[in-house]
Amino acid sequence: MNLMVSDLDYGQAPSLEPNLDPYALAKSLSGRHLIGGALVPAASGETFEVVYPATGEIIGFGAAGDSEDVDRAVQAAVEAQKPWAKMRARDRGKLLYKCAEALEEHVEELGRLIALETGKALRTESRVEASILADAFYFHAGLGSELKGETVPHHPDMLTITVREPIGVVGAIIPWNVPLLLMALKIAPAILAGNAVIVKSAEEAPLTVLRVCQIMNSVLPAGVFQMLSGFGPECGAPLVAHRKVGKVTFTGSVETGKVVYKTAADKLIPVTLELGGKSPMIVFDDANVDKAVDGAVIGMRFTRQGQSCTAASRIFVHEKVYDEFVAKLRAKVDAMVMGDPLDEKTDIGTIISPEQFSKVQGYIEHGRKEPGAKPIECSAMPSDPKFKDGLFIRPVVFTEVGHDSRLAREEIFGPVTCIFRWSDRDQVLAAANDTEYGLAATVWTNDLKAALSFTEQLEAGFVQVNQNLVVQPGLSYGGVKNSGLGKEATLESMLEHFTHKKTIIFNRT
Ligand code: NAI
Ligand code: MG
Numbered sequence: 001m002n003l004m005v006s007d008l009d010y011g012q013a014p015s016l017e018p019n020l021d022p023y024a025l026a027k028s029l030s031g032r033h034l035i036g037g038a039l040v041p042a043a044s045g046e047t048f049e050v051v052y053p054a055t056g057e058i059i060g061f062g063a064a065g066d067s068e069d070v071d072r073a074v075q076a077a078v079e080a081q082k083p084w085a086k087m088r089a090r091d092r093g094k095l096l097y098k099c100a101e102a103l104e105e106h107v108e109e110l111g112r113l114i115a116l117e118t119g120k121a122l123r124t125e126s127r128v129e130a131s132i133l134a135d136a137f138y139f140h141a142g143l144g145s146e147l148k149g150e151t152v153p154h155h156p157d158m159l160t161i162t163v164r165e166p167i168g169v170v171g172a173i174i175p176w177n178v179p180l181l182l183m184a185l186k187i188a189p190a191i192l193a194g195n196a197v198i199v200k201s202a203e204e205a206p207l208t209v210l211r212v213c214q215i216m217n218s219v220l221p222a223g224v225f226q227m228l229s230g231f232g233p234e235c236g237a238p239l240v241a242h243r244k245v246g247k248v249t250f251t252g253s254v255e256t257g258k259v260v261y262k263t264a265a266d267k268l269i270p271v272t273l274e275l276g277g278k279s280p281m282i283v284f285d286d287a288n289v290d291k292a293v294d295g296a297v298i299g300m301r302f303t304r305q306g307q308s309c310t311a312a313s314r315i316f317v318h319e320k321v322y323d324e325f326v327a328k329l330r331a332k333v334d335a336m337v338m339g340d341p342l343d344e345k346t347d348i349g350t351i352i353s354p355e356q357f358s359k360v361q362g363y364i365e366h367g368r369k370e371p372g373a374k375p376i377e378c379s380a381m382p383s384d385p386k387f388k389d390g391l392f393i394r395p396v397v398f399t400e401v402g403h404d405s406r407l408a409r410e411e412i413f414g415p416v417t418c419i420f421r422w423s424d425r426d427q428v429l430a431a432a433n434d435t436e437y438g439l440a441a442t443v444w445t446n447d448l449k450a451a452l453s454f455t456e457q458l459e460a461g462f463v464q465v466n467q468n469l470v471v472q473p474g475l476s477y478g479g480v481k482n483s484g485l486g487k488e489a490t491l492e493s494m495l496e497h498f499t500h501k502k503t504i505i506f507n508r509t
Helices: 022-029 067-086 089-105 107-118 122-141 179-192 207-217 232-241 254-267 289-299 319-334 354-369 425-433 448-457 491-498
Strands: 033-035 038-040 047-052 057-063 151-155 158-166 169-173 196-200 225-228 247-251 271-274 280-283 314-318 374-377 396-399 416-422 440-444 462-465 499-507
Touching (some): 033 067, 067 158, 067 169, 089 122, 179 196, 196 232, 247 491, 280 425, 354 416, 491 499
Parallel strands (some): 314 416, 440 462
Antiparallel strands (some): 033 225
């Protein structure tokens, strides 16, 4: 059933008790930003619809932010940041630890809400994301004492030191595919380092992010952490452009990343950009094929409908194991259940939005028309008529695609991968690197020399051998080439991206 704006009750802030009814929670969170410690409607009073992509139902509303909301939030951030930065770093860390504990109590609730909002299956994706969220806070909470500087042996008459200072107000713009984890990797280090942070959520998924912010707001001082929802040009752009925002950290498309970078360049402020990918997976003839097939299923994020920046969307398989690999991958993906995102039996949910749905369908249509290309469609559409309008797309494995095909070069961000046959090591390495992207890569072999040589030569920021882990707090994450600028998820990236170094010289004479 569609929710209406007239159903909303702005007088009542949602209770902080975990709420396992995602429809009720979506309604109670609707139509608000988090500004200055309070859940408030947009200055304009405007809202936009939030839709359950499995049924097309309107389940809530985001507050449609604009420059006036940005101004309000930045003002509150500027006021809150100074006392926050003066606090002992370890005490800030303690509060982050408390945020992690509070978020952990809400894992089930957050998992259900994110499943409703994005169509990602609860068991395989949404609950997992909600639980990793707390882990990112636990990791960063312990880093407070590491915000330290150096003594520099410059001159015997001078004591020369460096200190790490927070930047001030940080804008964090996040996408919809893994909003909670990607947000945590930005906000946890930025807040710990003594900054005030304003998050701009993606227009497709504002509500679960708001819930996380509401929970954190019950622990942190007002204004240290705020959240705005709204569209990119209306709400994201003024946040980047605001003269009191001193740093922007962004995850999303290359196209929007460039727009953000240009605006930031005009203000000469630093940016971190985590953009897309077209990540290669290279399977050698001596690889454990079963393990590699499991790695392809995880790497391609079929359980997330392929909506992943690290998706293993180009799989290069040695000709000796090619047929076996293709047959086993097909069988694995065929056995996955597409259906109700909120049902525990479901492996694969829906695409996020009608726009992304048409984009992905467009690539599949394009691939079908390509001479020689063979699409292998896997799994099966859900049979329940309740989901007849749902944004479900069956996973497609394309074989016999040319390296220059759009399927092989462009980021599809859907459940579509290409498998190529190879026999020559130099050629496959060159093909793997022949892309504008450079986020992730995996190599599957028991030949140690080959593995070392490939990991050295692959142009990517996150390279794995015989496994396909997702991003983990503590492991440097980020791309080269068009996949982005700067790294996330480590102590060093916190220091580099959320502080600046000041040199102080004392003359002894
Ligand atoms: P997008 O890059 O346009 O959106 C990401 C975020 O940027 C959202 O919060 C959006 O509101 C904001 N934004 C948009 N325009 C902006 C502007 N002018 N100034 C400031 N912020 C702005 O990505 P979108 O449209 O959701 O997806 C398009 C494609 O991008 C996908 O098909 C996929 O290929 C790629 N993508 C990559 C992601 C990744 O994890 N690297 C995540 C999401 C999308
Ligand atoms: Mg966009």
